[in-house]
Each structure stands twice: as structure tokens, then as C-alpha cells.
Amino acid sequence: MLTSLFAVLVLESKALVALNRHSLHRRRKISVETNRGVEEYETVECAAEKNFQGVKGTLFRAGPCDDNGNGALAAITFDGSNKVFSRVRYVRTKRYIKNLEDGPKAVGCFFWANRLFATQDAGQPYQIDPLSLGTQKLSDLGGQCEDRFDPWVRINAQNHRLLNAKLKRRAFVFLGGGGSTSEFEIEEFDAQFKRISRCTIPLVDGMSQVSDWMPCTDKTSFAVLCGKLGANKNQHLLVATKEQGDTPTGAPAKVIYSLELPFIHDSSASIIDCNFLQHNNNLHMRIKSQNEIYSILVDNKTPQLIESKHLGTADYALPLLKNTNQVDLLFNDLLLVRDATISLLSSGQEWTSSNKNARIGIPTIINNDSFLILITHANHTELALFSLFELEQITSVSLPSTLPSSIHFRGPFVPNLTPNLDEIKKAETLTRLYAKKAREWNEIEGGFSGLGIKSFLFPKGVSGG
Secondary structure, eight states: OHHHHHTSOHHHHHHHHTTTTOOOSTTOOOOGGGTOOSOOEEEEEEEOSSOOTTOEEEEEEEEEOSTTOOEEEEEEEEESSSEEEEEEEEOOOHHHHTTOSSSOOEEEEEEETTEEEEEESSSOOEEEOTTTOOEEEEOOTTTTOSSOOOTTOEEETTTTEEEEEEEEEEEEEETTEEEEEEEEEEEEEOTTSOEEEEEEEEOOTTOOEEEEEEEOTTSSEEEEEEEOSSTTOOEEEEEEEOTTOOOTTOEEOEEEEEEEETTOOOTTOEEEEEEEOTTTOOEEEEEEETTEEEEEEEOSSSOOEEEEEEEEEOSEEEEOOOOTTOHHHHTTOEEEEETTEEEETTTOOEEEOSSTTOEEOOOEEETTTEEEEEEEOSSOEEEEEEETTTOOEEEEEEOSSOOOOSTTSBOOEEETOOOOHHHHHHHHHHHHHHHHHHHTTTTOOOOOOOOSOHHHHSOTTOOOO
């Protein structure tokens, strides 16, 4: 037991050394003067006027939350009644602990293999206790993550796989000089974090920047938006398929489409969806560029761009339909978020907050007929449940602190992760206890280590392995 305590939560101990910056008292306030834009607090029970209609699970959100770019995690647990349990905690990255102005920062999170991870914009992810949100360790995902993990990992719902990607540049030497080529590598993992596929996509000559990527609905192809470094450069679309199927050790993918998109110049452009239509196998995609939404249709035989269409403007767009035979509807049906308004593009139906200065976050669909969304006002944030196709607000609850409502504050909803208030508080108590013990050994520079108290920290059914 002494050995376990000796190696315990060094991340938390180093954060506690700077106690004047971050007290661990419950519901502590972090003033704006200390560059802490979001209040960190332990679990608080909040009650709404109406029930959340049987919603059971935990909604996670993560992203930059202070002026120094440090990332925090928020967790809101629903027990199916009108009560929710909310808590917020900063991820104890090296940048956060040492109060650095540079270095990797926590930017996102994902839940996989019954575990919660916070991703960084560079480097490996951190394993997080899903109950207390305490930072446990820097994780190599069981040896699968050698150097870095994509900050915005994808989960392919078509085949239930977790996808990670990285850009690789290779130098070469030729007579009279040298140069380099770039390739994009995509890895796929099963539910136990076992790598089941790895493929590489060669980028077009001169392309050294990837804006976004996404798996296609055929389960074997990927779309990649890439471009050259610099402003006002046309984006290039590559679609590649795993010609050799699943190869855990790695194999080159075959590029089947390579197109320049002259109407997209934004290096931060994002792919909304990517579908092969069932009746003719043409490729249909929707792309967001500088808040403008475009749809494109690519002929399967030529391949050439058949049609490009401007659909509207939005801060965020969420695709709804999955029936790829309905071509006309595919071009229109999106849930759009813009400033204080939510709208359905297909019907023009919309909902606007009575507070015109409110800002709305990313919607998360629940039970296929409703969605959760954060609405941030000047001095508080509310979490609201809406009916999906009527855009009617069913119920809402005010959260204890103001949270960001932006496309950069995102995360999953984990159904059936419903610890009760007592279980969450016990996990938070253990996090504080072991952080206090670790502070007594704060002279140790042993790096980052796990808690070593899995059986105590995680209640039955929640794995922290």
C-alpha cells in the first residue's frame, strides 16, 4: 500500500504545490485575474422544473477554458429524473501544473473501452476518472499510442471502431538537392484498444496540411481535406479506400478520388459527412468552410465534380438522415447552430433564445428523437433538452458555473453511465485524499503515474484500467 501511495497522482501533487493558484475546496471560485475563465467545482446536484424524459447517462464536454489555453472537463450525469449532477475539473497537464504559456494543452475528450480520456493538441492522451474527473495518468493506450493521438478522434458508428490519424512527412534526397513528401496514416481500434487496421494515404505533391478527415459510410474508405501551407490556398479532396482490407501492420490505401475544390480556401474547413449513395455509388459530401455550408456530388465513374451547392451558414452543422437513397433530402437535412438560433435546414423551422446575446454549443443527439445542448448567457449556462424534429425545448437546468458554448467545447454522451451522488462524492474524496498524500512527497520527480486504487475509485461496472 505504501508503494502505491508513493507513486500516486503526481500530477495532482504538483498542482497542489501552487496552492495559491488552485485550492481544492469545494465550489471554489477561480478569479478572472488569475486567467482562470471557468470555475472548477466538485459535484453539485441541480434540479430542473421538468424531468429529462428518461435520459440516463453522462454528458462530457472538454476544451480550452482559460486565457492560457488550459483545458477543463465538465461532466453532467442524468439519472432519468429532473435531477442532474454537475462537476468541472481542469486536466492536470504539464502545461497546467507548471503554469506554462506553451506546450501541449488539453483540447478534447473521448470515451472508449469503458474509459475516459482527455486528448491534447500534441502528444499522448490523459486517462481521466469519469466520476471525479481526476487526472490519473498520461496514457499510451496499452502500448498502442507511440507518440501522439489525434485531438479529435473519430468513432465510426458503422463498424464500432475508434479511429486515430497522424500526418507524416518523409524526407528524400535526389541528385542536386532534397525534398519531402507527406502521407496521412489512419489507425482503427476495436473495443479493447487492439489495433485492427492501419493504412497510409499519400498526399498530393506539395500538400503538407490536413484540414479534416472522416470515414465514409462504406466502412472501408476515408475522405481527407488537405492543402498547401498559407492563406487563400484551394483545398484538395482525397478519397482513399483500403484495397487490402484490414491490415494491422499497415498497408497503402488506394486513392480513388483526387479533386481540387476552388470554392474552399479555408485551412480550417471541416467535413460534415461523407456518403456513397446506394443507388449509383456517387459520392456525396457536405463541408463547412468559414461558417458556409456546401454540398458536393462527385461522379463515381469519371470521377468529376457533378454539382456543388451552397446550403447556408452556421457555426456548427449536424447531419440527421442516414437513408442515402433520398438524394434530395441528403442535400438539405441538417441541424444548424448559429449564434442564438437552432434550425432545421430541411423545413426552415427554428428556435431562437429569448436572450439574443446567448451562445449555443454543439448539439448531442439522445435516443434518436431529442438532443442536449449548452446555452451560455452572460452570467450562467443552462443545459437544455430539445425534441429533435419539432425543435421544442422540453426542459432545462441551470449549471453552477458558466461554461463555454463553442464548437471547441465538445465531447460524448455515454448512456447508462449513471453513478449516483454518493458514488461520485466518494470518488472525489479519494481524488482529494490521494492528491493530499502526494503533496507530502512533492519533491519526487517521478513523472506521471496512475492512482493505483482502481478498485476503490471505480464503482462496479465502471472500469478505470
